[in-house]
Amino acid sequence: MDWKQLWEIMSAPDNVPIVAMIPLLGFYIYLAWRQAKANDSLIEQLEKDPALAKTHHRKAWPFKPGWTKEVHVWPFLLRVEFLAAIIVTIILMIWSISLNAPLEEPANPNLTMNPAKAPWYFLGLQEMLVYFDPWIAGVVMPTLIIFGLMVIPYIDTNPLGAGYYTWKQRKFAIGTFLFGFIVLWVSMITIGTFIRGPGWQWFWPGQTWDHNRLIYEVNRDLPDLFGITSNWAKGIFGAAVVGGFFVLGGLLVHAFFRRYNPKNYKRMSLLQYSILMVFFITMIGLPIKMLLRLAFHIKYVWITPWFNV
Amino acid sequence: MPDEKNSNGKNGKSTGLVNAVKEDIESLKTDLPAKAKESLETLKNPTKTQVYTSIFRHKHDDTPRNRALGVLSNVFLHLHPAKINRDSVRYSYTWGMGGITFYLFLVLTFTGVLLMFYYHPTKVQAFRDVLYLEHDVPFGRILRNMHRWAAHLMVIAVELHMFRVFLTGSYKKPREFNWNVGVILLVLTLLLSFTGYLLPDDQLGFWAVTVGTNMARATPLLGHEGPFSNYLNMTPYNDVRFGLLGGSIVDANALLRSYIWHCIGIPIIASIFMVLHFWRVRKDGGISGPAPVILDSEVKEARK
Numbered sequence: 214m215d216w217k218q219l220w221e222i223m224s225a226p227d228n229v230p231i232v233a234m235i236p237l238l239g240f241y242i243y244l245a246w247r248q249a250k251a252n253d254s255l256i257e258q259l260e261k262d263p264a265l266a267k268t269h270h271r272k273a274w275p276f277k278p279g280w281t282k283e284v285h286v287w288p289f290l291l292r293v294e295f296l297a298a299i300i301v302t303i304i305l306m307i308w309s310i311s312l313n314a315p316l317e318e319p320a321n322p323n324l325t326m327n328p329a330k331a332p333w334y335f336l337g338l339q340e341m342l343v344y345f346d347p348w349i350a351g352v353v354m355p356t357l358i359i360f361g362l363m364v365i366p367y368i369d370t371n372p373l374g375a376g377y378y379t380w381k382q383r384k385f386a387i388g389t390f391l392f393g394f395i396v397l398w399v400s401m402i403t404i405g406t407f408i409r410g411p412g413w414q415w416f417w418p419g420q421t422w423d424h425n426r427l428i429y430e431v432n433r434d435l436p437d438l439f440g441i442t443s444n445w446a447k448g449i450f451g452a453a454v455v456g457g458f459f460v461l462g463g464l465l466v467h468a469f470f471r472r473y474n475p476k477n478y479k480r481m482s483l484l485q486y487s488i489l490m491v492f493f494i495t496m497i498g499l500p501i502k503m504l505l506r507l508a509f510h511i512k513y514v515w516i517t518p519w520f521n522v
Numbered sequence: 523m524p525d526e527k528n529s530n531g532k533n534g535k536s537t538g539l540v541n542a543v544k545e546d547i548e549s550l551k552t553d554l555p556a557k558a559k560e561s562l563e564t565l566k567n568p569t570k571t572q573v574y575t576s577i578f579r580h581k582h583d584d585t586p587r588n589r590a591l592g593v594l595s596n597v598f599l600h601l602h603p604a605k606i607n608r609d610s611v612r613y614s615y616t617w618g619m620g621g622i623t624f625y626l627f628l629v630l631t632f633t634g635v636l637l638m639f640y641y642h643p644t645k646v647q648a649f650r651d652v653l654y655l656e657h658d659v660p661f662g663r664i665l666r667n668m669h670r671w672a673a674h675l676m677v678i679a680v681e682l683h684m685f686r687v688f689l690t691g692s693y694k695k696p697r698e699f700n701w702n703v704g705v706i707l708l709v710l711t712l713l714l715s716f717t718g719y720l721l722p723d724d725q726l727g728f729w730a731v732t733v734g735t736n737m738a739r740a741t742p743l744l745g746h747e748g749p750f751s752n753y754l755n756m757t758p759y760n761d762v763r764f765g766l767l768g769g770s771i772v773d774a775n776a777l778l779r780s781y782i783w784h785c786i787g788i789p790i791i792a793s794i795f796m797v798l799h800f801w802r803v804r805k806d807g808g809i810s811g812p813a814p815v816i817l818d819s820e821v822k823e824a825r826k
Contacts, residue, residue, distance in 0.1 A: 227726070230674035234681075241682060244614055245689045256815050271814030274609055283605040285589040290602060290611050297618050298625050305629065305675070309667035316656070319649045320728035322771060329729035332719050334677050334712060339733065348748045351737025362705045365688075366698035372821050374691040376813025378615075383691065390688050394681075480823070520742075520749035 215421040222407055222418075226315045231333045231406050238399065248273065248378040256381065272377075327411045327424065336405025337398050343413065344502050346521055354499075361393075361492045368489045370480040385474055393496055432512040435505075444518065451515025455522060458501075462494040601800050609812040615690070616809065619683035623711075624796070626676040633669040634785065641721070643781035645774045648723035673715050680711045692810035700802040703795055710792040717784035723777060731780070732772050738763040 223232055251273035259266040270276040284290075318324075331339045341350035373382040380387060410416035411424045435454065436447040467490070471478045481489070505511040515522040568574055569582070580591040590604035609615065640659055641651045655662035684704065687693060693701035716734060720727040738761075739745045745763060746756040758770040768775030803809065 227674075230671075230678060234678050237678065237682070238685075241617060241685065244617070245686070248614060249689075252815055256817060259815070260817055260819065266817065272609060272812060274612070274812070280608070282608060284608045284611065285586070285593075285605055286602040287589045287592040287599070289608075290606060291593075291599070293611055293613065293618070294621055297622055301622055301625055301675075302629075305668055305672055308671045309664050312667065312671070313656075313663065314667045314670035315724075315726055316652060316722055317725035320723050320725055320772075322728070324725070326725050326729040329733050331730050331733050332716060333674075334715070335734060338737075342737075347737050347740035348742050348745070352741045352745075352748070359705060359709060362684075362708075363702050366693040366695075366701045369694065372694070373816055373818060375694040375816075376690060376692060376811025377815055378690055379815070382818070386691075387689065394685060394688075476818075476821075 214419040216419065218421050219419045226312055227333060228406055229312065231402055235399070235403070238395070242395075245378050246380075249380045252377050252379050253381045256379070328409060328413055330405070330409075333402060333406055336409075337401035340401045340405040340409065341499070344499075344506050348520065349522065357492070357495060361496070364488055364492065368481070368485045370485065371477050385470070385477070389493065389496075397496070397499060430510060432506070432510045434513040434516055435511050436516060438511075444516075447516045448518075451513075451517065451522065455515050458498065459491075459494055462497060463490050466490060466493060601804065603804065603808060606808060607812070610809050612812070615812045617682060617686045619679045619686060623676055623679040623683055626672050626679060627792075627796070629672045630669060630676065631789070633665055633672065636665055637669055638785060643721070643778050645723065645777060648721065648777060652722045652724070673718060676711060677715055680708050684708060687810075690811055694810075697802075697806045697810065700799060700806055703799045703802065707792060707795050707799060710788055710795065714784065714788045714792065717780040717788065720772070720777060720780045721784065728772055731776070735763055735766055735772065735776075738766055 222228060255269075255271070255273050259269060259271070317326075330336060338350060338355060341354060344350070345354070369386055371383055371386065373379070374386075407418055408415055410420075410422040412426070414426060414428060416422055434447075436450050439450070441447050441450050478486075502514070505514070513521040564571055569578075579595050581588055582592070593599045593602050593604050637655070640655050640662065642648060652666070655666050657663075659665070687701065687704065716731075720731040739747045739758075741748045741751075741762050743750050743754055744756065744761060745751055746758050746761040748756070751761065758764065764770055766776075766779070767773075768779045
């Protein structure tokens with residue numbers, strides 16, 4: 214265990230934000246989960262007791278008759294905002310006094326940094342470069358993430374859970390978002406920050422970065438495993454595998470979605486449903502491709518003269 | 523002549539003048555203390571002065587009306603409604619991350635403007651300016667540190683804000699459009715941070731931006747290494763990466779371009795979207811909750 218190495222990575226000034234973000238995320242997930250649990254048990258209680266549902270104020274927080282429903286922004290909100298500004302300022306002051314912003318040697322195009330890392334918030338995308346060609350990892354995926362986020366309000370037809378924390382009323386939506394945000398985005402950033410060393414090789418936390426380490430990994434392409442040699446056959450085979458993944462994946466997701474989300478399924482139009490499927494299955498495809506690469510050393514699935522997937 | 527009827531006397535203008543001066547001094551003797559007393563009286567109650575009332579249009583006694591006016595008659599505060607749901611001031615619901623993001627944007631604008639006084643976006647001077655800031659400029663180091671950490675914190679705050687908005691379902695009708703504005707602001711925040719990364723012109727920024735913009739090389743159709751780009755005759759000297767960097771490598775033009783995007787272009791665009799974002803928060807009915815829970819059995823299906 215190389216504690217010095219670990220400390221150097223953890224305390225690198227530009228890695229501090231992601232070191233801070235992980236416990237912060239843990240705290241906020243806990244905060245959200247606690248409120249979701251309280252609301253879910255309230256919902257259950259109200260569903261069992263229709264009489265109570267008619268009179269209850271329907272929040273997990275206490276409310277007594279005679280309390281006003283609204284409060285003045287001045288001072289009740291403004292004092293919170295003012296306090297928040299002061300606290301953030303203090304945090305920034307302490308952070309700025311105690312930790313210096315990084316400054317390396319002057320830029321030198323002839324001396325490549327190894328590893329050359331993007332800022333921490335883009336390390337997830339950089340990590341994807343291991344599994345996909347740059348046109349997918351660097352261009353198509355970010356575009357899909359942005360558009361995927363943008364379509365969310367238009368494909369989520371579930372009217373429940375607007376304006377309060379809940380898990381039971383929105384299992385699919387919240388599960389999918391947690392998967393995308395925590396499992397894919399944050400954990401890929403974590404891998405890119407803490408695991409990847411020189412040559413973008415995998416070094417476990419605490420393992421010494423060996424700049425001379427060579428890994429003799431024989432990565433194969435999926436068509437090779439099936440003994441396909443001709444370019445035409447490779448292209449057609451790959452298209453069939455990728456197409457098959459989308460069709461079979463779509464059928465599988467469909468089977469689950471219509472059973473466990475019947476109301477939302479019924480509400481969705483064909484367009485909404487197909488957009489959901491495309492984004493969802495593409496998202497699932499990412500960890501599958503990672504698994505293929507990390508566990509089975511498969512580089513490309515689909516090989517064409519123009520692009521490889 | 524009308525002059526003759528004045529108090530100037532018959533044959534001497536001088537006596538009239540003397541009298542007049544005497545009279546003036548006499549009047550000062552009585553008026554000055556009176557006016558001074560009056561001024562002291564108003565000083566005891568400054569909210570009655572014309573200067574004060576010209577700035578503040580209403581009284582500040584603690585009445586509901588004045589509380590509302592305090593928000594509504596203030597250009598900076600009037601983004602808020604006069605009253606809000608008693609539960610929406612709860613920190614556990616909102617996490618305050620949207621507001622903190624905006625506050626960090628203000629901090630970054632402030633520190634950024636100060637940094638601009640000391641920085642030249644040229645290959646010769648950029649790195650030296652950062653050294654100068656760190657070692658010679660009074661409070662230069664803390665200024666640069668604060669700008670960098672506030673930028674990182676802003677990325678975290680934006681992501682947490684989006685996370686909260688998702689978890690509370692706040693993007694649902696009628697706030698779909700504002701969620702989209704938020705997504706654009708997220709992208710702009712990342713771009714702001716990324717364009718700033720190159721500016722110290724050190725190895726860290728140089729290689730991060732090299733790695734980042736190398737991806738643009740692979741853009742389908744528009745990057746010279748991307749799929750199908752040969753159909754558009756893309757080369758390293760005319761593709762999308764060239765447009766971003768102003769050259770085929772990260773050099774002086776790239777430094778100038780990222781400086782201009784960082785300090786002028788993206789902040790203006792982001793400000794416009796922020797105005798839109800905040801305005802829509804109000805127009806869509808304020809923040810989403812905490813709303814009363816709705817039961818599955820109460821949902822009325824829309825007729826198709």
